[in-house]
Amino acid sequence: MRNWRAATTLLTLCVVACAGLPPKQKPVQLSNPVPLDGLELAGGGHWPAQQWWKRYQDPTLDQLIELAVATSPTLATAHARFDSARQSVRIAGAAAGVKVDASAAIDRQRLSDNGLFPPQFLGFSWYNQSDLGLQASYTFDWWGKQRDAVDAAVDQARAAEADRSAAALMLAGSVADTYFGWQADQSRIALAREQEGVAEREAAIGAARVGAELDAAENINRSDLAVAGAREQIAALEGSAKLRIVALAALVGRPMTELPSLQVKPLPALSGNLPDAVKIDLIARRADIAASRWRVESAQKNLDAARADFYPDLTINALLGLSSIDVSNLLKYGSRVPQIGAAIHLPIFDSGRLKARYAADQAAIDSAVASYQDTVVGAARDVALQATTRAQIAAERAQRVIQVDAANQLKNSAAARVRQGIIDARNELTATETWLQQRDALVQLDSAALSADIALQRALGGGYESPQTPTNSHLNGMTITQ
DSSP states (O other), X not given: OHHHHHHHHHHHHHHHHGGGOOOOOOOEEEOOSOSOTTOOOOOOBOOOOTTGGGGGOOHHHHHHHHHHHHHOHHHHHHHHHHHHHHHHHHHHHHHTSOEEEEEEEEEEEEOOTTSSSOHHHHTOSEEEEEEEEEEEEEEOOTTSHHHHHHHHHHHHHHHHHHHHHHHHHHHHHHHHHHHHHHHHHHHHHHHHHHHHHHHHHHHHHHHHHHHTTSSOTHHHHHHHHHHHHHHHHHHXXXXXXXXXXXXXXXXXXXXXXXXXXXXXXXXXXXXXXXXXXXXXXXXXXXXXXXXXXXXHHHHHHHHHHHHHTTSOEXXXXXXXXXXXXXXXXXXXXXXXXXXXXXXXXXXXXXXXXXXXXXXXXXXXXXXXXHHHHHHHHHHHHHHHHHHHHHHHHHHHHHHHHHHHHHHHHHHHHHHHHHHTTSSOHHHHHHHHXXXXXXXXXXXXXXHHHHHHHHHHHHHTTTTOOOSSOOTTOOTTSEEEOO
16 A cells, blocks of 8 residues: 555656656748759759869969868867867767776764763774765656757767868858959959060150140140159059968968968869759758758757756666675674665646756757748848859950950051051050950959859859758658757
8 A cells, every 4th residue: 555655656756847848849940952943054064073173274273272272260169169069969978878986985083072972882983985986877768858958969069070171161162252353453463564564665756746836735644644643553452462361371371471372373264054953953062051050950959958857857876885894804894884766757847947948949049030031032142143143254254355356456456557557556555555455354254254163163162062961851852840
């Protein structure tokens, strides 16, 4: 009868403890395709390779990016975050196992003359107490709380790993963009120096004509203005090139003197279209989207662990110990004090702590889902923007090439007429200026196109492919059960 009453009491307490158990939530649906409807651009292209920058076939760029990945402080921070998340997995895993503690203690204490056992009854006032023990405890994970905590930590580590990949991609893109910006500056500096030479020749002709009283003296001022303008542009472009070197050194994490020797080269030609399945496959190709999905998974596991807190816990404790008031007898068989017991934790009244934690984890899921959706929309906007920009620049470049060819024809025609003595050299110089201006504009378009292409490689994931798939996700629509 006594055992029956104890079982009834225990069952009643369990029912009371679980009375406030919140119901499971409805599944959260995460869209898999990115919103790229209406983007009318040529398909048939390939996804970026893992080392996508090698498509530009520039060994110096390869060396710069390798240095940046190895030594950049920015990437080191991402590595540190990943290592921290990985250690959190170890901490969560250790909390789910058996706990074993060893202890040893020696105390010396005096008995009170007015205590429960006065010294005159025992025959001594001071005594020693020696204890040696090995204690083990284990909490049964019947409701999966500890397993969910470990899974949540693993998902956070995977998110940190994806963040590290995203940081590496951003770093490589910044290095490539800065490097090719330096190359564009060098090409424009060469054109600006040609422009300076033309302006100086025009100034010399103008000075001679003013000296011969064929032109007004104010023409010298116009010539000086043109020469100064050309030199100002050279100074601006040289300053820009120097700043890009400073930026490269900061990105790589090395002093400027340790950077590879930069050689002036033509900007690489571009080719390629968007992949056909960009709407569907972009989800698995973007490291930032993968990180967001893992954070949704982690938030789900934390919610499951919070829900498991409403159930009772059963813990088994065991003690193998020795105790003696005489140190010399501590290791004798009679000093043993073994103990074994079980404890049940019943969360009945906790001032709303469990419900508050559960509500906070629900809010964390809402935040993670919103962040995921924002990341997907941002990825679609990024791809559409860069692909459209690259197509627009390509269309502008086709017309600019026509203008460069036309300006070259005018220059050649003017040069031929000068050689025939029909006109003086000023007409040829004016045509040359126009031709140089058109070439400079073409270099700027090529630089902008290359920058857009680098940005598009980043937008398409830069060769990233998630090594794991979230456990609750499906290929066509991710379902997360709460």
